[in-house]
Amino acid sequence: MAPVASSSTLDPEYLLSDPKEDEAFPTFERRASSRELISKYNDEFALKNTEKTYEQQYASLYFLRLTVLKPRVSKVAAEAWNGMSILNQEVKAVDRVLDVRQGEFCWIVGTVYIEMTLKPNILDEITKEFWTTAPISKDKFADAANDAIMLEDESGRVNLVGSTIKSELLVTGCVVAVLGSETTSGDFDVVDIRFPQLAPQLPRKMSTGHERKYVALVSGLEVSGDVHESYETSMLFEYLMGELGGSDDSKHASEIIHVIVAGNSFSNRRSPVSRDEESLDNSQRKKKKYGYDSSSYNSKPTEALDILLADLSASVSVDIMPGDQDPTNYSYPQQPINAALVPRTRRFLGSSFRSVSNPCWWDIEGLRILGTGGQPIDDIFKYIEGDDRLQMMEACLRWQHCAPTAPDTLWSYPFRDCDPFILNETPHLFFAGNQPEFKTKIIVGEDGQQVRLVAVPKFSETGKIVLVDLESLASEVVTFALNGTGR
Amino acid sequence: MAPQAKRSRSTSTNKKSLAKQVRLTDSFRQKKIASSQNVTGKKLQPQSSTEVVPPAASHTPSDEVEDSAREIETEGEVESQELSAPPEEDVQREADEQVVSVEPEVEEPLDYDDPQYRAYFDKTQKVNIAAPIHQQGVSTVLRILKNFDLTAAYGPTVGMTRLQRWHRAEKMGLKPPEVVYKILISKEGKSMDELREGYLYGQI
Numbered sequence: 001m002a003p004v005a006s007s008s009t010l011d012p013e014y015l016l017s018d019p020k021e022d023e024a025f026p027t028f029e030r031r032a033s034s035r036e037l038i039s040k041y042n043d044e045f046a047l048k049n050t051e052k053t054y055e056q057q058y059a060s061l062y063f064l065r066l067t068v069l070k071p072r073v074s075k076v077a078a079e080a081w082n083g084m085s086i087l088n089q090e091v092k093a094v095d096r097v098l099d100v101r102q103g104e105f106c107w108i109v110g111t112v113y114i115e116m117t118l119k120p121n122i123l124d125e126i127t128k129e130f131w132t133t134a135p136i137s138k139d140k141f142a143d144a145a146n147d148a149i150m151l152e153d154e155s156g157r158v159n160l161v162g163s164t165i166k167s168e169l170l171v172t173g174c175v176v177a178v179l180g181s182e183t184t185s186g187d188f189d190v191v192d193i194r195f196p197q198l199a200p201q202l203p204r205k206m207s208t209g210h211e212r213k214y215v216a217l218v219s220g221l222e223v224s225g226d227v228h229e230s231y232e233t234s235m236l237f238e239y240l241m242g243e244l245g246g247s248d249d250s251k252h253a254s255e256i257i258h259v260i261v262a263g264n265s266f267s268n269r270r271s272p273v274s275r276d277e278e279s280l281d282n283s284q285r286k287k288k289k290y291g292y293d294s295s296s297y298n299s300k301p302t303e304a305l306d307i308l309l310a311d312l313s314a315s316v317s318v319d320i321m322p323g324d325q326d327p328t329n330y331s332y333p334q335q336p337i338n339a340a341l342v343p344r345t346r347r348f349l350g351s352s353f354r355s356v357s358n359p360c361w362w363d364i365e366g367l368r369i370l371g372t373g374g375q376p377i378d379d380i381f382k383y384i385e386g387d388d389r390l391q392m393m394e395a396c397l398r399w400q401h402c403a404p405t406a407p408d409t410l411w412s413y414p415f416r417d418c419d420p421f422i423l424n425e426t427p428h429l430f431f432a433g434n435q436p437e438f439k440t441k442i443i444v445g446e447d448g449q450q451v452r453l454v455a456v457p458k459f460s461e462t463g464k465i466v467l468v469d470l471e472s473l474a475s476e477v478v479t480f481a482l483n484g485t486g487r
Numbered sequence: 488m489a490p491q492a493k494r495s496r497s498t499s500t501n502k503k504s505l506a507k508q509v510r511l512t513d514s515f516r517q518k519k520i521a522s523s524q525n526v527t528g529k530k531l532q533p534q535s536s537t538e539v540v541p542p543a544a545s546h547t548p549s550d551e552v553e554d555s556a557r558e559i560e561t562e563g564e565v566e567s568q569e570l571s572a573p574p575e576e577d578v579q580r581e582a583d584e585q586v587v588s589v590e591p592e593v594e595e596p597l598d599y600d601d602p603q604y605r606a607y608f609d610k611t612q613k614v615n616i617a618a619p620i621h622q623q624g625v626s627t628v629l630r631i632l633k634n635f636d637l638t639a640a641y642g643p644t645v646g647m648t649r650l651q652r653w654h655r656a657e658k659m660g661l662k663p664p665e666v667v668y669k670i671l672i673s674k675e676g677k678s679m680d681e682l683r684e685g686y687l688y689g690q691i
Contacts, residue, residue: 053646055645055646056643056645056646056647057643057645059642059643059645060642060643060646060647063642063643064642064659067642067659067661068659154639154640155639414646416646416647416651416655417651417658418658
């Protein structure tokens with residue numbers, strides 16, 4: 001099935017006529033773009049092997065989060081609740097969570113902790129060793145009836161009850177302020193809740209040029225290098241290089257000044273060799289050294305991706321960000337993929353190719369972008385009731401924290417000096433890769449901040465990439481599909 | 488006539504503390520003089536042999552008195568707080584102290600008997616309702632450091648040295664006490680495990 005260039009305006013008559021003598025064909029050039037990484041934030045994600053220690057506990061991370069976010073929430077809460085009186089009693093701020101008194105209306109600030117009965121618990125696993133129940137793998141671990149929401153700070157925890165708190169989108173690790181009073185059973189009955197809301201945003205520098213500029217967000221390529229590699233992947237790379245479709249498509253592609261490959265570019269399918277090995281018996285199996293058989297290493301995904309990226313880097317600047325299946329560390333924040341894995345593309349390192357961490361902050365032509373490989377959003381998805389990914393992304397911005405479930409359920413490095421996931425600034429564009437489908441919206445903050453949220457879908461499943469216009473923040477989807485494959 | 492002359496037991500200690508005064512940072516010397524003013528209750532003439540470098544431009548003599556007055560008032564407020572809250576050292580810090588303190592290259596030997604440690608520690612203990620038990624053999628310096636470890640406001644202590652914790656608290660703007668800093672940057676404070684590491688070192 002040949003690919004059809006549907007957006008071309010080539011006239012069939014033109015194609016079937018004789019070539020003209022002095023024909024001039026327009027060549028489109030990509031303009032050079034200034035695209036930088038915001039080192040102020042990205043440096044905090046970088047973990048040098050020589051400086052990493054695991055002697056500290058995760059309590060430091062929670063302490064840092066609370067210390068930084070507590071004043072911000074307190075400010076919002078004070079503006080909302082100072083001077084308010086409920087039942088002729090003036091509400092006041094209480095410094096420590098355990099200092100609430102029964103019958104007094106007060107507000108407290110702390111980190112939310114949700115005790116979930118269905119959440120996989122290491123202690124349950126140990127007890128299960130003695131029983132034969134199979135573990136039930138679930139998509140979601142939230143159980144609204146049985147989950148207990150608590151507020152925690154350095155003094156202790158208090159249980160939050162009330163209908164207000166049940167209807168809010170909360171995960172373990174976000175810092176909130178709650179207004180209410182203590183009940184007779186020692187729980188805190190919540191009347192109102194406040195979040196830090198969107199952090200201040202730098203104004204966007206609008207350039208005066210008339211040409212459009214796009215940044216292309218690609219996610220979930222899952223290049224495998226097999227014979228059965230999807231044709232859509234090569235179509236995508238040809239499109240980005242301007243080789244696909246008619247002159248309209250080329251022109252559109254030339255307006256893409258930057259490509260961000262966000263997560264899961266390498267497929268983790270095992271090579272066919274290892275599958276045959278399973279049928280051999282013990283004597284015939286190859287001896288494993290250090291626990292793995294090095295001859296069963298499948299280098300095809302790396303080589304295939306290398307070739308594709310090298311071609312692409314010659315044409316447009318590319319940033320590659322790791323995802324949860326990529327060959328870099330698993331815990332969040334993920335370190336940049338080592339360029340030694342892509343030797344042909346490595347030649348472009350320093351000019352048009354760059355390997356970045358996950359998450360990452362960019363500044364492309366004055367537009368501030370925060371991107372993740374999707375792990376924090378996927379993790380939040382597991383612990384709340386709803387399905388709306390954009391709502392979760394918006395909540396992250398309103399909590400001023402891009403990965404609140406770290407380190408509780410999202411593996412993270414035990415940071416000791418600063419929590420790098422705290423958002424001190426709201427980006428103009430916030431995207432999360434490897435999402436199940438494309439969704440986008442613009443949210444507006446209290447001080448007029450405007451953020452474009454984009455959930456970038458997995459390319460291997462949907463064949464879609466997202467182009468975001470740097471001037472207007474409009475987003476469009478380009479779909480690559482073969483006719484007749486039903487996508 | 489140094490204020491220390493009244494309290495020190497030997498003249499050699501006196502000389503050491505005088506020599507030390509030369510190399511301290513300006514602001515710390517201000518506080519030292521201020522606190523010693525507080526202790527002796529009479530205004531001192533700055534010793535000409537020790538006031539080698541004049542105080543920073545923003546620090547006029549009237550500021551000095553103000554600082555000491557403020558220090559006296561706010562440090563007296565500790566009784567309303569629990570032990571775990573930091574002592575309200577609301578001493579006004581100069582603008583250049585907002586940045587992370589840089590350790591001086593020369594490491595001072597630690598004077599375990601320095602009376603200001605005793606004075607500082609007694610202030611922090613005002614919130615206690617009972618005398619501490621089993622603490623006869625423990626030096627004041629160690630008690631100050633343990634008290635610093637137990638102050639919840641500066642965060643968890645496990646897995647880092649006291650100096651790292653102090654720097655983290657300063658970076659967060661929590662204003663950790665300078666007395667503790669002075670102990671930690673001394674020669675013993677950097678080399679001895681007992682002083683350098685938290686009280687749970689080796690146990691967790």
